[in-house]
Amino acid sequence: MLWGMAREKEVLLIFQPISKDDIIDMGMEIQKGDDPFLAEANNTFLVIGTINYPSFSASGFHRLMAYDVSGQPLSLLIDRSSVYSEFEDGTINSMRIAILIDYPTFQSGSVRLTWGESLNAPNKVVDQIKIYENSLDRYRTFAWESKPQQENTDSYAASLEIIVDDQADIYYLWYLLPLGILFILLIVRKKLLK
Amino acid sequence: MNTLYTFLAHYLEPLTSCFYLLGLLFLFLFLSRRVSPATWIYVSLTLFTVIFWLLYRIIEEYPAVSRWTERLNSPLVVIMVVLVLPAIFFKHSRWYKYFLILPALLLILSVLEIFHQYQEVPQGFAWFLMRPGYLIAGVISFLVLAHSFMGLATFRRATRITMVLVLIYGGFAFRQNYVDYQAMVERRVDTGKDLMVFSETTPVMKYEQRLSYIPSAPCRFSADGGYVQGCVMELLQRIMQLNFSKVARGDTVEMTLLAIALAALLAMVVLLFIGARWWCGWICPLSSLGDLFDFLRKKLGLPHLKPSHPLKLTYLVSGLSFAGFSLLLAKAYAHIDKQGAFLGCKIPMHPFCKICPGQQVCPVASKGIGAYPPLPGMEWLFGFFKIAALLLLGLFLFGFITSRRLWCRFCPMGMIGGIFNRGGLLALKKDVQKCNGCGVCSDVCPMNIHRVQEEKKHNNVSSFNCIYCLKCVDKCPQDQCLSLQFSGKIIVQSTFKING
Numbered sequence: 066m067l068w069g070m071a072r073e074k075e076v077l078l079i080f081q082p083i084s085k086d087d088i089i090d091m092g093m094e095i096q097k098g099d100d101p102f103l104a105e106a107n108n109t110f111l112v113i114g115t116i117n118y119p120s121f122s123a124s125g126f127h128r129l130m131a132y133d134v135s136g137q138p139l140s141l142l143i144d145r146s147s148v149y150s151e152f153e154d155g156t157i158n159s160m161r162i163a164i165l166i167d168y169p170t171f172q173s174g175s176v177r178l179t180w181g182e183s184l185n186a187p188n189k190v191v192d193q194i195k196i197y198e199n200s201l202d203r204y205r206t207f208a209w210e211s212k213p214q215q216e217n218t219d220s221y222a223a224s225l226e227i228i229v230d231d232q233a234d235i236y237y238l239w240y241l242l243p244l245g246i247l248f249i250l251l252i253v254r255k256k257l258l259k
Numbered sequence: 260m261n262t263l264y265t266f267l268a269h270y271l272e273p274l275t276s277c278f279y280l281l282g283l284l285f286l287f288l289f290l291s292r293r294v295s296p297a298t299w300i301y302v303s304l305t306l307f308t309v310i311f312w313l314l315y316r317i318i319e320e321y322p323a324v325s326r327w328t329e330r331l332n333s334p335l336v337v338i339m340v341v342l343v344l345p346a347i348f349f350k351h352s353r354w355y356k357y358f359l360i361l362p363a364l365l366l367i368l369s370v371l372e373i374f375h376q377y378q379e380v381p382q383g384f385a386w387f388l389m390r391p392g393y394l395i396a397g398v399i400s401f402l403v404l405a406h407s408f409m410g411l412a413t414f415r416r417a418t419r420i421t422m423v424l425v426l427i428y429g430g431f432a433f434r435q436n437y438v439d440y441q442a443m444v445e446r447r448v449d450t451g452k453d454l455m456v457f458s459e460t461t462p463v464m465k466y467e468q469r470l471s472y473i474p475s476a477p478c479r480f481s482a483d484g485g486y487v488q489g490c491v492m493e494l495l496q497r498i499m500q501l502n503f504s505k506v507a508r509g510d511t512v513e514m515t516l517l518a519i520a521l522a523a524l525l526a527m528v529v530l531l532f533i534g535a536r537w538w539c540g541w542i543c544p545l546s547s548l549g550d551l552f553d554f555l556r557k558k559l560g561l562p563h564l565k566p567s568h569p570l571k572l573t574y575l576v577s578g579l580s581f582a583g584f585s586l587l588l589a590k591a592y593a594h595i596d597k598q599g600a601f602l603g604c605k606i607p608m609h610p611f612c613k614i615c616p617g618q619q620v621c622p623v624a625s626k627g628i629g630a631y632p633p634l635p636g637m638e639w640l641f642g643f644f645k646i647a648a649l650l651l652l653g654l655f656l657f658g659f660i661t662s663r664r665l666w667c668r669f670c671p672m673g674m675i676g677g678i679f680n681r682g683g684l685l686a687l688k689k690d691v692q693k694c695n696g697c698g699v700c701s702d703v704c705p706m707n708i709h710r711v712q713e714e715k716k717h718n719n720v721s722s723f724n725c726i727y728c729l730k731c732v733d734k735c736p737q738d739q740c741l742s743l744q745f746s747g748k749i750i751v752q753s754t755f756k757i758n759g
Contacts, residue, residue: 117515156465158515239327240521243278247528255682258719 074121075179078131078207080112080171087206091115091161092147093196100200102142108168112176113194114207115147117159121180124156126190129180133170140165141186144194163194164207176207261375263368264390273315274308274340275332277529282307283340284533284684284746287348291747330469330522334392338399346403347750359407362400369397379437386432388440391464394433398425411733411751415540419547426477426544427625430463430484439463443483460484470494470523474531474676475543478617482626491672492582492611494523499589535683536676539667540726545617548624549659549666556660564662565707574658574668581647582671585611588640604640611671614647616655663705667726677723684746687721687732689714693740700731700741711741 088095091113103111116129123129131139147161164176196204273279286307290300319325342365345358352358369389376388389397398421405417425433434440446461461484464471471487472494479489488494498520505513530538539546556563566574588610591601599605607613613635622630635644658666667673689711700711706724711731714720720741727743735741735753742752 240518240525244521244525244528247532251532251679251682253682258681258717 074181075177078112078114078176078178080110080176080205080207083113083201083204083206088196093194095201096195096197098197098199100195100197100203102163102165103197103200103203106165106167110166110168110171110203110205111142111163111200112166112205112207113161113163113196115159115161116178117149122156122158123180124182126157126188127186128182128184129162129178129188130184130186131164132177132179133166134176138186139170139176141188142194143188143190144192145190146193161194171205264392267392271337272332273312274337275334276311276315276328277331277333277336277526278328279308279311279315280336280339281529281532282311283344287746287748288684327518327522330519331526333471333526334395338395342396342399342403346406347745348748359404362403365396365400366404369393369400376436385437385440386434388434388436390435394425394429411729415728418541419550422542423544423547426486426542427481427548427621429486430460430481431625433463433486435463447483462486462488464488470497470519472523472527473538473542474527474534474672475538476545476617476670476672477542478545478615478621480612480618480632481621481624482630485621488523489612490617491527491675492585492615493609494520494527495586496589496609496611498524499586500593502593531676531679532683533685534676535679535685535721535727536673536725537685537727539670539673539676540728543672544624545620545670546664546667546726548620549655549664552656552659553663564665566662566665566668570665571668571707574654574665575674577654578669578671578674581614581651581669582611582674585614605635605638606640607635607644610644613644614651616652619648619652620655663707664726667706668724673726674723677725680721680723680725681719685721685727686719686744687711687725687727688718688742688744688749689720690740690742691715691718693737695737697736699734699736703730703734705730 085095093113100111103109126143129141131141133139142163142165144161144163147159148157149159150157166176170176283304286303290303315328318328342362346362349355349358372389372393373387377385380388387394402414402418402421406414409417431443434443442461460480460482462471462479463484464487472489472491473487474491476490477485477487479485479493497516501517501520502513506517553563588606592606592608592610595601595606612618618632622632634648636642637645639645654669655666658664658669691714694712694715696712698712701707701709704711705728706726708722708724710722711720729743729751732741732743732751732753736755737753738755740753743750
C-alpha cells in the first residue's frame with residue numbers, strides 16, 4: 066500500500082523430506098563429510114528451501130525471521146549465492162534459506178516465516194549453503210503450496226493451515242480482462258468517431 | 260502525522276484504485292450526454308463512490324483476490340479524484356472558492372509531514388522527506404491553487420517546470436524517509452560504473468513490488484532514481500524479457516514477474532485512456548528539456564524549420580524501427596549466456612534505454628556532465644549500441660533545435676500515447692460552423708498539424724500527433740470554436756480576441 070504503513074507478511078511452512086532431485090533442482094551439490102551446522106547440536110534438523118512466494122520481497126537479509134509455534138525465533142541461514150533481485154535495486158525477490166530446528170519444534174507444529182521492513186533479525190549469511198552426505202537424514206525441505214502426496218509422520222509434522230494461493234497460475238489472467246475491455250472500448254469509440 | 264496517514268490509508272484505500280477513477284469518468288461521460296440537473300450528478304457520483312467502496316471492502320475479505328487488485332492502487336488516483344477532477348469539472352461553480360480550502364490544507368499537511376519526518380533526522384539537511392502520498396498531494400495541490408490565478412499558457416509552463424523538477428530532481432530532493440535518503444546518499448558515493456547502473460537509480464515510488472509508470476518519459480536513469488519507475492518502453496522491455504515457457508510451466512518467480520508487469524501495464528493503459536498524448540505536452544521532462552533548445556533558438560532570432568513530409572515520415576519510420584529492433588533485443592536478453600551475450604553478441608539489460616536520449620539527457624540534467632553514462636564498446640552487438648546512442652542523441656538535439664518537436668514524431672512513447680488520442684476520454688473539438696479558416700491553429704501548433712484548420716466536416720479534430728498543448732485553443736480568435744473536452748465535459752475553449 067503506497068498510502069499505508071509498512072506491514073509484515075507471513076506464511077506457514079510445511080516440512081517435507083528432501084530428495085536428491087530436490088537438491089539438484091535447487092542447484093546444490095552433495096559434499097562429502099558432515100554438516101558443520103548440524104554437528105553443533107544433536108537432535109536437530111536443517112530445513113532448506115527457496116523462498117519465491119509470489120508476494121515475497123525483502124529489502125535486506127535481516128528483514129525476515131522464522132518463529133516456532135510458541136513464537137520463539139529460530140536460527141536462519143541465508144545463502145548469499147542464491148539471492149535473486151529482479152530489479153537490481155537491493156530488493157530481494159527470491160533466495161535460499163535454511164532453518165535450524167530442534168526435534169521438539171519439528172514435532173510440535175508449524176514454523177512461521179515472516180518478512181517486513183520492521184524486522185531486524187540476526188540472520189547468519191553464508192556464501193553458500195551446502196548439503197553433506199553424512200547428514201542427509203537430517204535435512205528437510207519446506208513448501209507452502211501443497212500437501213505432500215504421502216503423509217509421513219516423520220517427515221510431515223506441520224500444521225496444514227497455510228497461507229497459500231493455489232490458483233496463482235490463473236490469477237494473472239485477470240489483468241488481461243480489463244486490458245481487453247479498454248482496448249475494445251477504444252476501438253469502438255474510434256469507429257464511432259468516424 | 261502517522262495516525263492521520265494510517266487513517267487516510269485505511270478509509271481512502273478503495274479510492275486509490277484505477278478502476279474507481281475509470282468508473283467515475285465513464286459515469287461523467289454518461290451523464291454529460293444527458294441534460295442532468297446538478298443534484299442528480301452529485302447523487303450519482305456519491306452513490307457510485309459508496310457502492311465501489313463497499314465492493315472494494317468485500318473483495319478485501321479475500322486476500323488471494325485483493326493481492327491482485329492492490330497492485331492497481333496508487334495515491335495518484337485518489338488525488339486525481341479529490342483534487343484534479345473537481346478542479347477541472349467544477350471550476351465555474353459558485354462553490355469552487357470553498358473547494359480551494361482542500362488543496363490549501365493538503366499543502367499545509369505536506370509541509371507538516373516534512374517537519375514530522377525531520378524528527379528522525381539526527382542532524383544536518385536531508386532535503387524533503389515525505390511519503391509518496393503526501394508528495395503527490397503537495398505537488399498537485401500547488402498546481403490546483405496555481406491554476407486558479409494563471410492563464411492557460413502560464414499554467415502549462417508552471418506545470419511543465421514543476422514536473423521537470425519532480426521527475427528529474429525528485430529522486431534526490433524527495434525521499435520517503437530518512438533511511439531512504441541515507442540509502443540514496445550511499446548510492447551516490449558508489450561510483451562503480453557499468454553499462455546499466457540500475458542499483459544507483461532506485462525509483463522513489465518503487466514499493467512492495469509495484470511498478471509505478473507514467474506514460475511519457477520520466478527517465479528511470481535520472482541520477483538518484485527517477486520519481487517513478489520509467490516509461491512505456493521500459494515496461495514493454497520488461498514484458499519482452501519474460502520467459503513465457505517458464506510461465507506456461509507455472510514457474511512461481513516468472514509468474515510473479517508477469518503479474519507485476521501486467522498490473523503496471525493495465526494501470527498505464529488506464530492513464531493513457533484518460534490522458535492519451537496529453538502527457539507528452541504537459542508532463543514529459545524529456546520534451547520539456549528539449550524545448551529549452553527551442554527557447555534558445557527563439558532568443559537568437561533563428562527561424563524554425565517546417566519539416567517536409569518525407570522528413571516527418573523518416574522520423575516516424577526510424578522511431579518504429581529502433582523501437583521494434585530494441586524490443587526484439589530485449590527478448591534476446593532473456594536468453595543471454597554467462598558472458599552476457601546472445602549468439603556471440605553482447606546485449607545490455609534494457610536495449611532501448613541504452614540508445615534512448617533520455618538515458619543521456621536526464622542524468623546530465625540532474626547531476627551534471629559527470630553523470631553522462633559510459634557508452635558501450637564496439638563489442639556490444641558490433642557497435643550498434645555505441646553508434647545508435649550517439650545517433651539518436653544527435654537526432655534529439657537536431658529535432659528540437661531546428662524544428663519544434665520534430666523529435667516527438669520519433670518518440671515511441673509518444674506513438675503509444677497517440678493510439679489513444681482518438682477514442683480515449685480526451686478530445687479536441689471544433690465547431691466547424693464557427694471556424695473561419697484563419698490558420699492561427701496551424702501556425703502555433705508545435706507538431707505542425709493542419710487537420711484542425713482543414714477539417715470542415717467532423718467535430719472531433721484530435722489526431723495521432725496531437726500533444727494537447729492547447730496552443731491552438733488558446734490562440735484561436737473565434738469564440739467557442741475550439742475546445743478541449745474531457746469525459747464529455749468542456750474543460751477549456753477558445754474565446755473571442757480582437758487582435759487574434
